[in-house]
Amino acid sequence: MTTARISTALGLLLAMLLSGCAENRDPQNPAAAHGDDATAVIAAKRIRVGVKADTPPFGSKSGETYIGFDIDIALAVAKQLESILKTPALEVEFVPVTSHNRIEKLLAGEVDMLVASMTITRYRDQVQNLDFTVPYFQDGQSLLVLKDSPIQSYQDLAGRSVGCVRGSTSSWYLNQVAPDCKPTKYEDFPSLFAALDAGQVDAATSDLLILMGRMRSAKDPAAYRIAGDRFTTEPYGIAVRENQSTWRDSLNEAIQQLWENGRWRVIADTWFGAQSAYPTQLNFGITPYPK
Ligand code: GLU
Numbered sequence: 001m002t003t004a005r006i007s008t009a010l011g012l013l014l015a016m017l018l019s020g021c022a023e024n025r026d027p028q029n030p031a032a033a034h035g036d037d038a039t040a041v042i043a044a045k046r047i048r049v050g051v052k053a054d055t056p057p058f059g060s061k062s063g064e065t066y067i068g069f070d071i072d073i074a075l076a077v078a079k080q081l082e083s084i085l086k087t088p089a090l091e092v093e094f095v096p097v098t099s100h101n102r103i104e105k106l107l108a109g110e111v112d113m114l115v116a117s118m119t120i121t122r123y124r125d126q127v128q129n130l131d132f133t134v135p136y137f138q139d140g141q142s143l144l145v146l147k148d149s150p151i152q153s154y155q156d157l158a159g160r161s162v163g164c165v166r167g168s169t170s171s172w173y174l175n176q177v178a179p180d181c182k183p184t185k186y187e188d189f190p191s192l193f194a195a196l197d198a199g200q201v202d203a204a205t206s207d208l209l210i211l212m213g214r215m216r217s218a219k220d221p222a223a224y225r226i227a228g229d230r231f232t233t234e235p236y237g238i239a240v241r242e243n244q245s246t247w248r249d250s251l252n253e254a255i256q257q258l259w260e261n262g263r264w265r266v267i268a269d270t271w272f273g274a275q276s277a278y279p280t281q282l283n284f285g286i287t288p289y290p291k
Contacts, residue, residue: 118236129241
């Protein structure tokens, strides 16, 4: 054989071996048929979930554990996956992420999915090498100010300094609705809210429930005010790496099952129902796909 033929033959052999690894076609195990992230999760018997550690009511650290709406959704999704992926109980390992580093951590393989108050946007989907599940929640952007602030809504922001978190949709929308304001980006929510407290910004902007989370956890909630209604629509999705079809399909199935079996409602009531810490009128529902 010529050198060219030998290298072609070796290349073919290597390709066969590699595809052979991914081609473990087991009808009992849908993920193995595709060799995607679902296979890795089943093999590890564990899901690593990127969550917020400082963003109540979605994700915050409480002692050694995490609590929040996103945390409960992640745990419930993991439970549903056991029957969907035909696997024994999956351990859930929470990994703290920020708005700024969450995509980097997902793409670096440090987590298998993000359940991190993350809005599904076409930009993130098309440009940032990730995919989203169907929405599991929806919020919208608003403003948090100190109680005596003259700011009543985003229409009062011209010339004002407004803080938001790096890596969030908030700065992009802020530029759309108030191009004449002076925006400053902060690394995470605690730094953003510290800047508001210190008078370094006239307003903080993010999703409404995150701003309410700040008010509730502050020493003096009455020192703050929400200024105006939500002015954007932020559908939250679970983010996964791009082209992980079985993994994403399984998560989509899990989310739809949580809606159908009532578990989603129980979690939503825990965090946002009339008796909860964040009583909120939720205008959101999941439409399960026909079977
Ligand atoms: N939901 C918005 C986003 O994904 C803001 C909250 C956040 O950054 O987590 O950018």
